[in-house]
Each structure stands twice: as structure tokens, then as C-alpha cells.
Amino acid sequence: MNKEKKIIQNNKVGIVKTHTFSFDSLKLESGEKFGPVNLAYETYGFLNKDKSNAILITHALSGDAHAAGVHEGKDNPGWWDDFIGPAKAFDTDKYFVICSNILGGCKGSTGPASINPKTARPYALDFPLITINDIVNAQKRLVEYLGIEKLLSVVGGSMGGQQVLSWLVNYPQNIRSAVPIATTIKHSPQQIAFNEVGRQAIMADGHWKSGSYYEGTAPSKGLAVARMIGHITYMSDKSMAEKFGRAKKDIAETFKFTADFEVEGYLRYRGDNFVKRFDANSYLYITKAMDNFDASGGRRFEEILRGIKVKVLVISFKSDWLYPAYQSKEIVKACKLAGVETTYCEIASTYGHDAFLLEVEEETHLLKHFLKKVFYAYEVTGDYGA
Amino acid sequence: MNKEKKIIQNNKVGIVKTHTFSFDSLKLESGEKFGPVNLAYETYGFLNKDKSNAILITHALSGDAHAAGVHEGKDNPGWWDDFIGPAKAFDTDKYFVICSNILGGCKGSTGPASINPKTARPYALDFPLITINDIVNAQKRLVEYLGIEKLLSVVGGSMGGQQVLSWLVNYPQNIRSAVPIATTIKHSPQQIAFNEVGRQAIMADGHWKSGSYYEGTAPSKGLAVARMIGHITYMSDKSMAEKFGRAKKDIAETFKFTADFEVEGYLRYRGDNFVKRFDANSYLYITKAMDNFDASGGRRFEEILRGIKVKVLVISFKSDWLYPAYQSKEIVKACKLAGVETTYCEIASTYGHDAFLLEVEEETHLLKHFLKKVFYAYEVTGDYGA
Numbered sequence: 001m002n003k004e005k006k007i008i009q010n011n012k013v014g015i016v017k018t019h020t021f022s023f024d025s026l027k028l029e030s031g032e033k034f035g036p037v038n039l040a041y042e043t044y045g046f047l048n049k050d051k052s053n054a055i056l057i058t059h060a061l062s063g064d065a066h067a068a069g070v071h072e073g074k075d076n077p078g079w080w081d082d083f084i085g086p087a088k089a090f091d092t093d094k095y096f097v098i099c100s101n102i103l104g105g106c107k108g109s110t111g112p113a114s115i116n117p118k119t120a121r122p123y124a125l126d127f128p129l130i131t132i133n134d135i136v137n138a139q140k141r142l143v144e145y146l147g148i149e150k151l152l153s154v155v156g157g158s159m160g161g162q163q164v165l166s167w168l169v170n171y172p173q174n175i176r177s178a179v180p181i182a183t184t185i186k187h188s189p190q191q192i193a194f195n196e197v198g199r200q201a202i203m204a205d206g207h208w209k210s211g212s213y214y215e216g217t218a219p220s221k222g223l224a225v226a227r228m229i230g231h232i233t234y235m236s237d238k239s240m241a242e243k244f245g246r247a248k249k250d251i252a253e254t255f256k257f258t259a260d261f262e263v264e265g266y267l268r269y270r271g272d273n274f275v276k277r278f279d280a281n282s283y284l285y286i287t288k289a290m291d292n293f294d295a296s297g298g299r300r301f302e303e304i305l306r307g308i309k310v311k312v313l314v315i316s317f318k319s320d321w322l323y324p325a326y327q328s329k330e331i332v333k334a335c336k337l338a339g340v341e342t343t344y345c346e347i348a349s350t351y352g353h354d355a356f357l358l359e360v361e362e363e364t365h366l367l368k369h370f371l372k373k374v375f376y377a378y379e380v381t382g383d384y385g386a
Numbered sequence: 387m388n389k390e391k392k393i394i395q396n397n398k399v400g401i402v403k404t405h406t407f408s409f410d411s412l413k414l415e416s417g418e419k420f421g422p423v424n425l426a427y428e429t430y431g432f433l434n435k436d437k438s439n440a441i442l443i444t445h446a447l448s449g450d451a452h453a454a455g456v457h458e459g460k461d462n463p464g465w466w467d468d469f470i471g472p473a474k475a476f477d478t479d480k481y482f483v484i485c486s487n488i489l490g491g492c493k494g495s496t497g498p499a500s501i502n503p504k505t506a507r508p509y510a511l512d513f514p515l516i517t518i519n520d521i522v523n524a525q526k527r528l529v530e531y532l533g534i535e536k537l538l539s540v541v542g543g544s545m546g547g548q549q550v551l552s553w554l555v556n557y558p559q560n561i562r563s564a565v566p567i568a569t570t571i572k573h574s575p576q577q578i579a580f581n582e583v584g585r586q587a588i589m590a591d592g593h594w595k596s597g598s599y600y601e602g603t604a605p606s607k608g609l610a611v612a613r614m615i616g617h618i619t620y621m622s623d624k625s626m627a628e629k630f631g632r633a634k635k636d637i638a639e640t641f642k643f644t645a646d647f648e649v650e651g652y653l654r655y656r657g658d659n660f661v662k663r664f665d666a667n668s669y670l671y672i673t674k675a676m677d678n679f680d681a682s683g684g685r686r687f688e689e690i691l692r693g694i695k696v697k698v699l700v701i702s703f704k705s706d707w708l709y710p711a712y713q714s715k716e717i718v719k720a721c722k723l724a725g726v727e728t729t730y731c732e733i734a735s736t737y738g739h740d741a742f743l744l745e746v747e748e749e750t751h752l753l754k755h756f757l758k759k760v761f762y763a764y765e766v767t768g769d770y771g772a
Contacts, residue, residue, distance in 0.1 A: 188626065189627055264582045
């Protein structure tokens with residue numbers, strides 16, 4: 001267990017470290033035995049005596065293990081820092097919060113950029129095709145390693161929400177609650193299409209070289225285009241209009257296809273920044289895992305859920321057109337039909353899909369109340385059974 | 387005038403030819419004098435004696451002069467063939483229909499791929515930045531050359547609709563009616579963003595070489611990605627779900643990032659096909675003209691429209707999220723405030739932006755009725771004045 005002293009400043013988590021958990025091999029859904037596997041992870045707060053206060057946070061496409069606090073000597077807070085800390089939604093005075101970089105990722109966990117022990121070179125496309133269930137199976141190993149048999153909750157938005165649904169379906173006996181946010185049972189053709197165009201942009205980059213670019217130049221331009229497409233889908237028409245309008249950037253250059261409008265400059269900036277911190281092959285593998293995911297396994301989702309004793313909170317956002325509310329309602333409907341105790345809230349946000357990172361106040365209210373209810377019910381009944 | 391005999395089969399236009407109209411120079415909005423200019427155009431039906439039955443059709447981003455009929459020895463009909471012909475919306479037994487490839491295009495009109503007489507090589511990025519108003523000013527020259535002082539109507543969807551608005555604002559005395567379909571007074575940041583990502587995809591292609599690729603390999607992969615992004619925005623979430631579902635393509639290949647889902651295969655096919663018929667630099671120039679267009683010239687649109695004696699029909703489509711109905715309603719509101727006689731219809735289609743090409747029955751009904759009313763009003767009153 002990693003209970004290094006954390007400097008808590010006000011309601012901040014303070015300075016945190018990323019740890020690595022390693023294990024020999026994982027049996028993938030494809031049948032392949034893959035290993036060794038490293039998982040980068042961080043924890044915030046402290047595990048209580050009966051190990052009943054652990055919450056697993058699952059990250060989205062471009063996320064990582066660094067969900068809260070800051071790293072020594074750096075000042076960039078974790079990606080969900082607004083939600084994790086003393087008195088926050090995931091109150092680190094009460095709960096033990098875990099976040100790990102997914103299998104296939106590029107932020108400390110084993111992925112296509114990792115060294116293949118058989119060749120002593122990066123896997124590149126020799127990395128196996130992984131699934132959301134594989135990602136969750138690896139997380140399960142980490143949770144076991146941390147000595148936790150049953151999580152108080154597993155919570156995540158977007159692809160994080162797909163992982164939450166995978167936990168719900170595959171490990172209902174190991175979680176007491178699940179919070180899928182702005183997510184879907186399975187991708188629609190439109191969602192697949194946006195991911196596919198991102199993949200095509202990467203593969204169209206001459207530097208991609210069928211994935212074997214690690215000793216040369218990375219396909220940064222292609223990856224930047226993929227990220228730009230992503231960013232458009234994460235915002236709403238309205239939030240873009242509010243943020244940018246038709247304001248033109250003040251530029252001295254006279255070259256023709258410059259970024260005349262602020263929105264163009266913003267997209268280029270976000271695209272260029274992303275390539276500094278992300279691996280193009282990881283982008284391919286992860287988006288493919290998202291597209292292939294189907295929590296219902298091709299059956300009716302309510303059939304899979306029948307008999308599951310997990311409390312579920314589903315959250316969606318009104319202006320989210322990438323993971324529209326109707327998809328969250330499909331989850332709710334299946335849960336209700338299966339007799340799973342489910343609460344649903346559609347938050348009236350204009351931020352689009354990004355809302356799950358931005359609507360701090362409303363989400364905090366919902367999450368705090370929900371987690372308290374689940375935690376308290378457990379404390380009173382001592383109901384360990386599934 | 388080009389009244390070559392056309393073979394009319396049933397309600398088809400039959401075999402048509404593309405003609406070229408050339409003129410020495412055009413003063414661009416930027417102040418630059420540019421020339422010579424060629425415009426490729428086609429006409430269908432016959433101009434009546436008093437030249438009162440001419441309708442100009444304006445094309446969208448990837449369109450061209452070939453709006454109806456077939457070319458000798460070929461069997462691909464024009465892009466709006468369902469709408470143009472005997473007894474169709476643009477009834478060629480009654481009306482004389484004109485369509486020209488825009489300035490900056492790559493289908494017979496002068497554009498970046500044309501030979502620059504000063505260098506005897508393609509213009510590439512020496513081609514001037516053009517605007518929607520420049521495109522319309524060139525069309526106006528063609529209409530004059532055809533001997534038409536006043537068009538019965540100018541009709542177009544998407545970027546074609548931007549041209550219609552430009553005609554309405556700049557040449558109200560030369561048109562009796564205007565039909566902007568699925569279009570906008572000015573692009574929103576989201577619309578600019580989608581175009582910008584398309585441009586970035588082209589410019590990210592190593593073969594683009596700052597536009598000077600005409601003697602080498604074209605940036606086909608980048609252009610294909612741009613087109614794929616376009617296609618997603620032209621369809622609706624629902625129409626994609628109906629067309630593709632999550633059906634997987636049957637593929638024998640074992641390479642990893644193949645097109646597993648039908649929607650992926652469709653997008654790749656459409657992207658690959660597009661690059662055979664379109665020039666990447668034209669894509670850059672035309673999308674930039676669309677983004678820079680503002681029919682209101684930065685003022686309130688109703689102020690620009692005041693006093694205009696043109697009948698207007700505005701059409702939008704319920705599931706069109708690229709040019710959402712609210713943008714058409716902004717046109718309608720400004721027309722009403724300015725006292726311009728305006729009819730509005732939002733068609734309940736699930737096809738998304740593509741609906742303007744596909745909702746033949748509903749649009750035909752609206753267009754036929756509207757054009758008849760305008761034509762008949764003219765016939766009775768003989769009202770030539772503006």
C-alpha cells in the first residue's frame with residue numbers, strides 16, 4: 001500500500017506520485033496471453049480499516065493516472081483535480097481514490113510504445129488489439145493488489161464510462177456502485193466514424209510508417225488533426241459560439257491558409273500540444289477498443305444486468321452531441337428493466353461532451369450525495385455479499 | 387446562346403455538354419484584378435423570348451457545372467438531376483436552367499490547378515484568395531453573356547445558399563426570387579472548425595508541399611481525410627444509424643486498423659473516390675471563402691436587405707446539424723424585419739445536411755409552387771422594375 005505522506009493544502013490533494021504495479025501476464029479477450037504488464041497509478045486519501053472506502057476513477061481517451069494533485073516540482077494539476085480532494089466530490093478525507101493509466105496507454109502503462117521483451121524494441125503494431133474488458137481486467141488486478149475486494153464505486157466519463165459499464169457487467173460482485181457519465185452501451189456509427197477519421201488522419205501521415213516510427217519522426221501532424229477533430233466533438237455549437245464567436249486572430253503573417261479565426265488558432269494550439277504528450281499508436285488502439293466495445297455483448301443489455309446488486313448513477317449532459325443523452329437513457333432503461341437500483345440526471349449544460357470535466361458544482365452535488373448514500377448503506381447493514 | 391438539341395427521354399434532360407465562357411479579368415473583392423477567367427457551365431431547357439424564365443443553380447463545396455443530364459458516352463447524371471428536367475422542380479419545359487462551376491473550382495473553371503499565364507505553370511498558392519462575392523461576380527458575367535438581365539430565380543443549398551444570399555444582397559435588381567437552402571448568413575465557429583480541420587488534414591499531407599504538388603503526387607490521403615470529415619457532417623446520427631448500424635464489414639485481411647464496421651468502409655470509399663475528382667488546393671480556397679463569407683458584411687442583415695424587392699423562399703432540414711435550422715430562421719427573421727416577402731419551410735427529414743440533395747418530393751413541391759408564383763406574377767404584371 002502506498003500511504004506516503006501527502007501535503008494537503010486547503011482542499012487540495014497536494015503533491016502526489018505516480019506508482020507502477022507490474023504483473024507477469026494477462027489473458028486477453030482474444031485468447032492471447034500478454035505480458036508483462038505495467039500499470040501506472042496514483043492514489044489519493046487513505047484506505048480505511050475494513051477497506052470499504054475505495055473508489056476507482058477511470059479515465060477517458062486522452063487521460064492518465066494523474067487525476068488529482070500535482071507532481072513534485074510541477075504545477076499542472078491532475079485531469080479531475082476539481083473533483084478529488086478534501087470536501088470535494090471524491091472527498092479524500094473520507095475515501096481512498098485510485099486512478100490508473102489504461103492498458104494500451106502511453107502514460108506509464110504498457111502500450112504500443114513500450115519495449116517488447118521479445119525484440120527489445122517498441123511493440124508498435126505488434127501490440128495486441130485490446131478491448132475495454134481487457135483494460136478493466138488489468139485494473140481488477142491492480143485493485144486486488146491494493147488489497148481491495150469490493151470497491152465502494154467505480155466512476156468515469158466517456159471512455160471512462162465504458163470501463164464503468166464493463167466493471168458493472170463483469171465484476172458486479174466487486175463493486176457496490178457504478179457511475180457511468182456521458183457514455184454509451186455501444187458506439188453509434190457516428191461515434192465510430194469520428195474515431196475512424198482520426199485514425200485515418202494518423203495513418204495518412206507519411207511518418208506513421210505502419211506504426212514503426214519510434215526510432216524516427218512521430219506522425220505528429222496526423223495525430224494533431226485527429227485531436228482537432230476530437231476537440232470539435234467535445235464542445236457544442238453553442239459553447240464554441242460563446243468561446244470564439246467569429247473573432248479573428250490578430251496575425252502578422254501573410255501566408256494564405258493561416259488561422260484567421262480564433263477557433264482555428266485554438267484548434268491548432270490544442271492539436272500541437274497534444275502530440276507532445278500522446279503516442280499516435282495508443283490513439284489507434286484505444287479508439288478501436290472504444291468502437292468495438294459493446295457492454296451488452298450483442299444481447300439485450302437488461303438481460304446481462306438481471307440480478308446485479310449494484311447501485312447505479314447515470315449522468316448525461318444536455319448539449320453533449322458526441323455521447324447524446326439518449327444513449328445514457330438507454331443505460332437507465334436497461335438498468336430499470338433489470339431491476340437494478342438506478343438514478344439518472346441530465347445536467348443542463350452548454351459545454352457539450354466536455355461538460356463531464358467542467359460542470360463541477362452540479363456533478364459534485366450528485367456524486368457526493370450518491371456516494372454518501374452507498375457508503376452509509378454499507379456501514380449500517382455491513383452487507384458484504386453480492 | 388447554346389441551344390444545342392437535347393435528347394429528352396421521358397422526364398430526363400438527356401445528353402448535355404459542358405461549355406466554357408471566358409473573359410479577360412475580374413476585379414476581386416481584395417482589389418486585385420485577376421484574369422483571364424474561364425467558367426465551365428451547362429444549360430438545360432430554352433430561354434424564352436423575353437428572357438424571363440432563367441434560373442441559376444449554384445453548387446455546393448464539391449459540386450460542379452454538371453447539374454443534370456448525362457454527358458455523351460457516360461452514364462453519371464448531374465448532381466441535382468432529380469430536380470432538373472421536364473415536369474421536375476426546375477421544369478425544363480418551362481424554364482431555362484443554368485449551372486456553372488465556381489471560380490476557384492477544379493471542374494473546368496479557373497482555379498488553383500489552372501495554368502498561370504505569367505509562369506505557364508499551375509497557380510497553386512499564387513491563386514488569389516477569393517470570396518463568395520467574387521464567385522457571384524463571375525457568375526453575373528456569365529448571366530450577362532447569356533443575355534439575361536433579370537433571373538427568374540437563383541437557387542442553391544449549402545455553399546450554393548451562400549451564393550444565393552450574395553446575389554440577394556449584391557444584385558437584388560437582377561433577380562426576381564432567391565431560394566437559399568440549408569445555409570447561413572455566416573459560418574459559426576463549429577462550421578469554421580470542421581472546415582479548418584479538413585484544411586489541416588490536407589496541409590499535413592507530406593505531398594501537399596505548400597500547394598506545389600501538380601508536377602508530383604497529389605496530397606490524396608489528406609484530401610480523403612478532409613472529405614471523410616465532411617461526410618460525417620453531411621449525415622445525421624440517425625441517418626448513419628439507419629444506413630450502417632454496427633454492421634461489420636466482412637474482411638479477410640488481418641491487418642490491425644482495417645475497416646471493421648461498414649461505416650468505416652463507406653467513409654474510406656467516399657474519401658478515396660473524392661480524390662480522383664477534386665483538387666486539394668481548390669478545397670482549401672473554397673472552404674476559406676465559405677468561412678470568410680458574411681452576407682451581412684458585419685452589419686445587421688436586415689439593414690442590408692431593406693428595400694429589396696425579391697421574393698425569398700428559405701428551406702431548412704430538421705436533422706441538419708451542420709447548417710442547423712436556427713441559421714435559416716435567422717435569414718427568415720432578417721428578411722421579415724426588412725419587409726422582404728419571405729416563405730420558410732423546415733422539412734422533417736432524417737438525412738441531415740445531405741437532405742437538400744435527397745428530399746426530392748418535398749423540395750419539388752415547394753420549389754414548383756414557389757417558382758410558378760414568381761413566374762406568374764411577372765407574366766401578369768409585366769413588372770420589370772426592381
